[in-house]
Every structure is written in C-alpha cells, then in structure tokens.
Amino acid sequence: MPLHTTRVGLLMVIVAAVSLLGGAYRQLAxxxxxxxxxxxxxxxxxSHVTEELLRRGYSVTIYDNESTxxxxxxxxxxxxxxxxxxxNELEKVGKCDYVIHLAAAISVAESMKLPxxxxxxxxxxxxxxxxxxxxxxxxxxxxxxxxxxxxxPKGKDLPIQETQPxxxxxxxxxxKYKMEGLMRAAGAxxxxxxxxxFFNVYGPRQDPKSEYTGVISVFLDRGNNGQExxxxxxxxxxxxxxxxxxxxxxxxxxxxxSGAFDVFNVCTGRxxxxxxxxxxIKALLGSSSKISHGPxxxxxIAKSVCDxxxxxxxxxxxxxxxxxxxxxxxxxxFRAEKAKAKGAPAPALKSTD
Numbered sequence: 001m002p003l004h005t006t007r008v009g010l011l012m013v014i015v016a017a018v019s020l021l022g023g024a025y026r027q028l029a030x031x032x033x034x035x036x037x038x039x040x041x042x043x044x045x046x047s048h049v050t051e052e053l054l055r056r057g058y059s060v061t062i063y064d065n066e067s068t069x070x071x072x073x074x075x076x077x078x079x080x081x082x083x084x085x086x087x088n089e090l091e092k093v094g095k096c097d098y099v100i101h102l103a104a105a106i107s108v109a110e111s112m113k114l115p116x117x118x119x120x121x122x123x124x125x126x127x128x129x130x131x132x133x134x135x136x137x138x139x140x141x142x143x144x145x146x147x148x149x150x151x152x153p154k155g156k157d158l159p160i161q162e163t164q165p166x167x168x169x170x171x172x173x174x175x176k177y178k179m180e181g182l183m184r185a186a187g188a189x190x191x192x193x194x195x196x197x198f199f200n201v202y203g204p205r206q207d208p209k210s211e212y213t214g215v216i217s218v219f220l221d222r223g224n225n226g227q228e229x230x231x232x233x234x235x236x237x238x239x240x241x242x243x244x245x246x247x248x249x250x251x252x253x254x255x256x257x258s259g260a261f262d263v264f265n266v267c268t269g270r271x272x273x274x275x276x277x278x279x280x281i282k283a284l285l286g287s288s289s290k291i292s293h294g295p296x297x298x299x300x301i302a303k304s305v306c307d308x309x310x311x312x313x314x315x316x317x318x319x320x321x322x323x324x325x326x327x328x329x330x331x332x333x334f335r336a337e338k339a340k341a342k343g344a345p346a347p348a349l350k351s352t353d
Contacts (some may be wrong), residue, residue, distance in 0.1 A: 006254060033057040034139075037093055038076075039084055039129060040102030041066055044206045045144070045198075047071030048248040049100060064103065067210060071205055090132045099133045101126065101143040104176075105286060106212050108148060111172035124173035127182055134189045142254045145180055145195040145263065147240075148153050148173035152301045159307040162197070162263050169299065180263060187261045193244035194254040199267040199306050203244030203326060204333035216241065216327070219278055220334045223287040232345070233296035235275030240267040240306045243326035245318040253317050267306030268319040280324060284331045 036053055040046045041062030050073045057338045065083045072078065105111070105121040126143065151159050151167025167240050168174050183193040202214050208221035222229050226325040233271050234259050250266045278291050311317045321329075 002298070007214065007323075016111065026101065026147040028246065029141065033061045034097035035061065035095065036100060037061050037096040037138075038100045038102065040069065040104065041076065042066060042071050042078075042080065043069030043102060044071070044203075045244055045247055045251075045272065046102045046127040047073065048203070049102070049204055049251050050076050052248040052252045053100075058098075061096060061189050063093065065091075066206075068210060076129075082108065084129055085120060087128050087132075087158075093132070095136065097128065097139050099138050099141040100251060100255060101129050103129075104144065106146075106172065106174045108170045110211065111170050111175070112204060115171035118171045118175040122172070123178050123182070130182055130186045130193075134186055134191050138191065140255055140258070141186075141191055141193040142251055143179060143183060143193065143195050144251075145197045145210065146173065146176045147197050147199045147267075147306065149177045149180075149197060152299075155303065155306075158303060159269060159305045161307045162265055162310055183331045184261045192259065193261050195261075195263045195334075196250060196254060196266045197263060198212045198247060199240040199242050199265065200302070201242055201244055201247050204230060206244070206330075215274065216277065216281075219281050220285070220327075220331055223278075223281050223285045223289045224334045224338055226288050228290045228292055229282070230292050230294045231274050231278060231279050232294050233274070234293055235278070236273055236302075237300060238271040238273050238303045238305060239277075239297075240270065240304055241272055241277070241323050241326070242319055242342060243321035244266050245329075245330070246321055246324075249320075250311065250315070250317045253315050257313075257315055262314070264315060264317075265306045265308055266317075266319075267308050267319075268323070269306060269308040270323065271305040272305065272323050277323070277327075280327055281331065284327060285322060285335070 036058050038046060038049060038060055041050050042064040050060050054075050054108045062076050062078045063082050064080050066081045070159050105187065111118045149166055149168050150164050151169045153160055153164060153167065157164055166177055168177055174322060183195055184195060200214060202216035206213055206217040208217040219229050247266055282289055
C-alpha cells in the first residue's frame with residue numbers, strides 16, 4: 001500500500017476518534033502570544049472574551065459545563081462538559097500560560113434559596129482553579145467578581161470606588177468576595193491575579209429567557225415582540241450599564257497587565273435610569289410595546305454608578321460604548337435573531353438621534 005494512502009487512512013481514524021468524543025478535545029495550533037484557559041467560555045460574556053482573545057492572537061481552551069452557555073467557537077479548543085468542582089477534570093487541561101475564570105453560579109435570587117450551591121461553585125470551584133494555576137506555573141489569572149460586593153451603598157458613597165468596604169447582601173456577593181480573598185492569598189504562592197468587579201453587563205447573546213439574564217435583554221425581548229415592558233418601581237432607579245464588548249476588552253487587557261493582586265471596577269461611570277432605558281429601547285425598535293410600572297422589589301438598589309478611574313489609570317482601560325451605542329448593537333442582534341428564526345432578513349432599526 002502506498003505510504004500516502006496509509007497516512008490518509010490514519011488521519012481518517014484520528015478524525016473519527018475525535019468525532020466520537022463529540023469534539024470535546026479539539027486542539028488547534030497554539031497562538032503566537034500564548035495559550036489561555038477560559039472557564040465559562042461558552043457563556044454570554046465568555047463567548048465575547050473568546051473572540052477578543054483570538055483577535056489578539058492567543059489560543060483558547062474553553063472549559064465549560066454547558067449548564068447555561070452554548071456559544072461555541074470553532075477556532076477554540078473545547079473541553080465540555082467539564083466542571084471546575086472536579087479536580088480530576090482540571091488535570092486534563094494541559095499547559096496554559098494564562099487563566100481567565102468566568103465559570104460561576106450568578107443569580108442573587110437563587111443564592112438566597114441555595115447558598116450551598118454558591119459556596120460549592122464560586123468558592124470551592126474557584127479554589128480548584130487557583131490551585132491548578134499555581135501548580136502549573138500560570139503567568140497570570142483574571143477572574144470575574146461582581147459589583148454585588150458593594151451591596152446598597154449610600155448616596156454619599158457614589159460613584160463607587162474599589163476602596164468601598166464590603167457590603168454584600170447575598171450568598172452570591174459573599175462567594176465572589178471570598179473568591180477575591182483566595183486570589184489575593186495565591187499571590188504568596190507566586191500567582192499574579194486580578195479580580196474584575198463587573199457592573200450591569202449587557203449585549204448580544206444574553207439570553208432573555210434565562211433566569212440569570214439582565215433587565216436590558218428582558219426589555220429588548222419584550223419590546224421586539226410588542227409585549228408590555230414592566231418596570232419595577234417608578235423608573236427612577238439607576239444602573240451603570242456596560243457593554244459586553246467593553247467587558248471582554250477589559251478582561252483581556254487585565255490579563256496582559258503585570259503586577260500583584262488587585263481589584264478593578266468594570267463600568268462606564270454613567271448612571272442610566274430604567275425609565276430612560278425602556279424609552280430608548282422602544283424608540284430603537286420602533287416598538288408598540290406599552291411601558292408600565294409595577295411595585296418596587298424589596299431590597300432593590302435605588303442608585304448604582306461606578307467610578308472607573310482606577311481601571312483607566314492602572315490598566316489603561318476605558319469603556320468605549322455609550323449606553324445608546326451598545327443598545328443599538330444589541331437591538332440589532334435581537335432583530336436579526338428574530339428574523340433568522342422566521343427565515344427573513346432583519347428589519348432596519350430606527351435612529352434615536
């Protein structure tokens with residue numbers, strides 16, 4: 001048998017074997033700038049981080065249990081379904097230069113009912129990832145923390161700076177703050193790390209039907225379908241909404257930073273009321289949806305806005321999208337997804353100028 005025929009046959013056997021594994025261990029050529037382990041990489045934020053890493057020339061290994069995210073990227077290696085709580089599964093990863101840790105349980109409401117889940121996933125699971133990174137001599141680790149660690153700050157403490165004392169009001173917030181402590185302690189073992197406290201992240205691929213989703217995706221989904229948009233309260237509550245593309249850029253920028261453990265806010269520094277948000281979405285979509293007001297939710301934060309200056313000064317990161325610009329991109333994605341489901345071209349958005 002000719003040699004080239006033998007090689008082709010061997011290649012077909014290898015391809016078949018990989019197919020039987022469901023593509024879980026698809027390995028691509030290493031990126032010129034290094035290899036990154038990305039936990040939670042199939043999720044809403046993780047999928048955008050994957051794209052940003054690939055754009056900057058890194059190779060990416062996505063490690064995800066597929067519980068909520070299904071945003072696959074053929075240019076990345078995937079290890080799915082894998083669980084950060086299982087140490088023996090982490091052992092299968094191989095060599096990586098960096099770790100971006102996004103895998104987590106993320107619902108404040110759920111954490112009040114199932115606090116053990118948040119301890120198990122966000123504290124014990126994060127400890128496993130940190131221990132793995134230390135043992136492998138990883139160059140740097142970046143992890144997703146949350147603005148929930150600030151709780152409900154008083155007006156005099158706005159905009160919120162990283163020096164604000166811990167004020168978490170849920171097991172979710174507590175788990176994220178304790179994760180930061182684990183990362184800080186790992187510095188003594190040689191692991192440089194950064195925790196990023198995300199404010200209200202929104203953008204394409206945020207599933208409006210998920211229990212973990214944000215208010216923008218819910219408003220867009222309902223407005224896109226001509227359904228009533230209900231605001232809890234009088235609409236004067238404010239949030240600091242940050243576009244997911246900016247968040248992805250902040251994460252990779254922090255990964256490329258050098259220095260001891262630190263925490264940074266990821267936000268815009270701009271307050272947006274829920275009333276303004278709903279009216280902007282309705283105008284963008286040209287929607288006939290009625291905007292109504294329901295009772296305020298107990299414990300809801302009245303005002304939230306962040307001070308982004310530390311990230312700007314130390315990381316050189318500034319959010320590039322205004323809420324209006326980010327909403328326009330996100331609304332376009334929602335329209336395209338709806339049109340795709342119907343097999344029709346996406347209609348144009350209306351200008352809010």
